Amino acid sequence: MTTEITSEAELRELLGDPTRRAVDKERTVLHARDREWLAASPFCLIATAGADGSCDVSPKGDPPGFTLVLDETTIAIPERPGNRRADGYRNILANPHVGLIYLIPGRTDTLRINGRARLIRDAPWFDDMTVKGHRPVLAVEVAIEQIFYHCAKAFLRSRLWQPETWRPEALPSRPRLVKELEAPEESLAALERHYGPDYARNLYV
Numbered sequence: 001m002t003t004e005i006t007s008e009a010e011l012r013e014l015l016g017d018p019t020r021r022a023v024d025k026e027r028t029v030l031h032a033r034d035r036e037w038l039a040a041s042p043f044c045l046i047a048t049a050g051a052d053g054s055c056d057v058s059p060k061g062d063p064p065g066f067t068l069v070l071d072e073t074t075i076a077i078p079e080r081p082g083n084r085r086a087d088g089y090r091n092i093l094a095n096p097h098v099g100l101i102y103l104i105p106g107r108t109d110t111l112r113i114n115g116r117a118r119l120i121r122d123a124p125w126f127d128d129m130t131v132k133g134h135r136p137v138l139a140v141e142v143a144i145e146q147i148f149y150h151c152a153k154a155f156l157r158s159r160l161w162q163p164e165t166w167r168p169e170a171l172p173s174r175p176r177l178v179k180e181l182e183a184p185e186e187s188l189a190a191l192e193r194h195y196g197p198d199y200a201r202n203l204y205v
Contacts (some may be wrong), residue, residue: 019192025148029072034147038075038105039065046077046140048091048117059166067102068129073144075113076120078129078136081163081205089140092117098142101150106161108152115145134204 035097043061050056060066068076079089081201092098096118102111113155120139129136159165175191183191 006161027147030069030075030144034111035069037102037104038069041102041111042066042105044077044102046088048088049095049097049170050091054091056091058088059188064132066129066131068125068139068189070141073093075142075144076123076125076129077140077142078126078131079138079140080131080134080136080203089119089138092119092140098140108155108161110150110155111147112150113142113144113147114194115142119141132204142199 005014042064043059044067045057045059047055047057060080062078062080066078068078070076096116098115098117100113102113111175115139116137120141121137123139126135131141155161171177173192173195175188175195178191178195179188
């Protein structure tokens with residue numbers, strides 16, 4: 001039988017209260033170290049939720065420093081060519097609250113930022129986010145409400161950055177997954193060409 005937790009009181013009885021350090025580490029303004037982290041990070045995850053509560057988490061990646069610091073409480077993340085589903089962007093239009101986690105490869109701690117987002121179609125600072133001649137068509141501007149560092153335990157438990165634990169061959173290749181789950185009408189040879197060397201060469205097209 002399953003036993004569901006239905007109240008915060010039950011949750012606290014099970015987990016206990018957070019330490020004072022865990023509570024007090026939240027900030028609302030970027031520190032110089034936060035700026036350094038953003039300048040070194042090539043990857044983040046953006047969590048959003050629609051008006052109906054439906055959720056989405058989208059990865060964003062670019063050369064280190066792709067997130068632009070506009071001022072001590074505002075950052076911006078460029079859009080790059082993708083599948084054009086725009087799930088997270090549609091959520092932001094309905095509900096501006098976002099959560100971000102910034103990673104640095106090899107680091108087991110992360111930088112977390114929560115705030116309110118809006119979609120920007122153009123601004124003078126778009127030129128500063130140009131990569132390989134590609135100027136973003138839009139950007140997510142985030143007004144920071146919370147910022148803090150998250151501890152290393154999840155990365156240490158998962159051994160995420162330890163190459164000896166990596167098993168990319170444990171699942172079929174991307175072309176085979178697409179053939180099986182998304183486009184059975186496509187030939188495997190065509191999918192392997194699509195996801196071959198040209199795929200990486202055309203990241204900004």
